[in-house]
Amino acid sequence: MPRMTAARAAVEILKREGVAHAFGVPGAAINPFYAALKGAGGIDHTLARHVEGASHMAEGYTRTHPGNIGVCIGTSGPAGTDMITGLYSAIGDSIPILCITGQAPTAVILKEDFQAVDIASIAKPVTKAATTVMEAAQVPGVFQQAFHLMRSGRPGPVLIDLPIDVQLTEIEFDPETYEPLPAFKPAATRAQIEKAVTLLNASRRPLIVAGGGIINADASGLLVEFAELTGIPVVPTLMGWGILADDHELNAGMVGLQTSHRYGNANFLESDFVLGIGNRWANRHTGKLDVYTQGRTFVHVDIEPTQIGKIFAPDYGIASDAKAALELFVEVAREFKTAGKLPDRSAWAASTQERKAQLQRRTHFDNIPMKPQRVYEEMNKAFGPETRYVTTIGLSQIAGAQMLHVYKPRHWINCGQAGPLGWTIPAALGVAIADPETPVVALSGDYDFQFMLEELAVGAQHKIPYIHVLVNNAYLGLIRQAQRNLDINFQVNLEFENINAPELGVYGVDHVRVAEGLGCKAIRVTDPSRLGAAFEEAKKLAAEHRVPVVVEAILERITNISMSGSDIASVNEWEDVATEPGHAPTAIKPLKV
Numbered sequence: 377m378p379r380m381t382a383a384r385a386a387v388e389i390l391k392r393e394g395v396a397h398a399f400g401v402p403g404a405a406i407n408p409f410y411a412a413l414k415g416a417g418g419i420d421h422t423l424a425r426h427v428e429g430a431s432h433m434a435e436g437y438t439r440t441h442p443g444n445i446g447v448c449i450g451t452s453g454p455a456g457t458d459m460i461t462g463l464y465s466a467i468g469d470s471i472p473i474l475c476i477t478g479q480a481p482t483a484v485i486l487k488e489d490f491q492a493v494d495i496a497s498i499a500k501p502v503t504k505a506a507t508t509v510m511e512a513a514q515v516p517g518v519f520q521q522a523f524h525l526m527r528s529g530r531p532g533p534v535l536i537d538l539p540i541d542v543q544l545t546e547i548e549f550d551p552e553t554y555e556p557l558p559a560f561k562p563a564a565t566r567a568q569i570e571k572a573v574t575l576l577n578a579s580r581r582p583l584i585v586a587g588g589g590i591i592n593a594d595a596s597g598l599l600v601e602f603a604e605l606t607g608i609p610v611v612p613t614l615m616g617w618g619i620l621a622d623d624h625e626l627n628a629g630m631v632g633l634q635t636s637h638r639y640g641n642a643n644f645l646e647s648d649f650v651l652g653i654g655n656r657w658a659n660r661h662t663g664k665l666d667v668y669t670q671g672r673t674f675v676h677v678d679i680e681p682t683q684i685g686k687i688f689a690p691d692y693g694i695a696s697d698a699k700a701a702l703e704l705f706v707e708v709a710r711e712f713k714t715a716g717k718l719p720d721r722s723a724w725a726a727s728t729q730e731r732k733a734q735l736q737r738r739t740h741f742d743n744i745p746m747k748p749q750r751v752y753e754e755m756n757k758a759f760g761p762e763t764r765y766v767t768t769i770g771l772s773q774i775a776g777a778q779m780l781h782v783y784k785p786r787h788w789i790n791c792g793q794a795g796p797l798g799w800t801i802p803a804a805l806g807v808a809i810a811d812p813e814t815p816v817v818a819l820s821g822d823y824d825f826q827f828m829l830e831e832l833a834v835g836a837q838h839k840i841p842y843i844h845v846l847v848n849n850a851y852l853g854l855i856r857q858a859q860r861n862l863d864i865n866f867q868v869n870l871e872f873e874n875i876n877a878p879e880l881g882v883y884g885v886d887h888v889r890v891a892e893g894l895g896c897k898a899i900r901v902t903d904p905s906r907l908g909a910a911f912e913e914a915k916k917l918a919a920e921h922r923v924p925v926v927v928e929a930i931l932e933r934i935t936n937i938s939m940s941g942s943d944i945a946s947v948n949e950w951e952d953v954a955t956e957p958g959h960a961p962t963a964i965k966p967l968k969v
Contacts, residue, residue, distance in 0.1 A: 403451025431462020436806025589654020799826025
């Protein structure tokens, strides 16, 4: 039987589980694992500038392609605690990543040794499993189980903590005969799907709410096929955006308090039946449940049985992987259609598109300082349907989701539940590494950008080009807007007069010089008429220098973005809405007046 260190066995398992890339920061307690990583070969590694950044890179990497599992690595103590935010983000959005940490020797773990923290206990609430491996012989089984857990049921992250002596201990392990464990995923039955379709047939104005679970299951094509067979309009959630293209005739728009379309909310409020697949009824999608549910029948399909009924009780629930369920939905719909048992939904579907043409927000403004809406209009012109957008939180994300267009699954890569500031730069790097052939465009407000901007140096060092659109108003804009309800404007101002860049006025941080100092390229834009040219120049710079390129748009200090604090029927439109086609020139449908 071959003998090797437990660390080397772990690396060999990673390769056989399909891992081709890892992100991390070495340190004393994880160095034996890094030695094994170097000795084994076959896994590329990107050195992050912050260990939290490594965890978000792993998330971006996972989210880019079906089957990807990002791996992040750090030493003992603070490295593990730094990665907790990444684990929380991953479990909130059902994203499998593997976090590997070093640990003090087993003999001193409970003796206040340097950087010895019980990271497994800390990580348990935000992982599917978190284990400190105390016996070297258990390492292969723990890694095998980790991948089994990440792929089974609702996907999610796992943490494995490796004491340094465990890493160095030799064990008997034969990598040539290693086999991954088969993943378990619940599957709907034919009877369940037939009942759901029968309930659906009894409705007059049904909608499908398509969640991120469909993308996780790589089942977007099946969802589109089912919608087209039945003629039922689709509402993608924020995590499901791109399941069917924004310009598809059955795309009814996004619904919610914030990241929603005017026509999306209006379409939903006209519906009488909702089939939710792979979604979790997030509160910023539903708003007040009485408004959201009143007068509607709900069927909920989710991979996690305990998710059904967690937010509100559906009329019928099915515990199933989205792909397994949709395969049966398509099969049953075909049979019903052949038998003439599917109602004609064309008038209802057409009415949703009428609303799409009538209920639009204005994006075209010539103001200087510029309004953020104009930035998204110009992005729609500059970046095509192949673009992968990456973003996390803030008014920039909310306005972007209202005004940008997405045409393919995994082309809106967004941190949904956790929304940590700083996520965007490292996640975009992970996306660009996972798919270097597709344009990647990140979107940040100035505070999100500043949280982890040191990771731009990773892009410069490793030649990872992407474009980062930075909308700068020197404000915590989303928090400022939320503070209106309390009649305060407190501790949300980021402005100051930079003594080294007086030309900025009160916009403070000179992001152009910071980005350039980190080895990247940057362009500042103050006139909205120059945005298009700046985006084209950014493309050329990224292609020529193979580094991240920042396009900073200097915005007016205060813009209130459309949203509601309570329910989807009362979204506050702070700006004048579009009343003529020129107000929204990049809208999916020309404005119908």
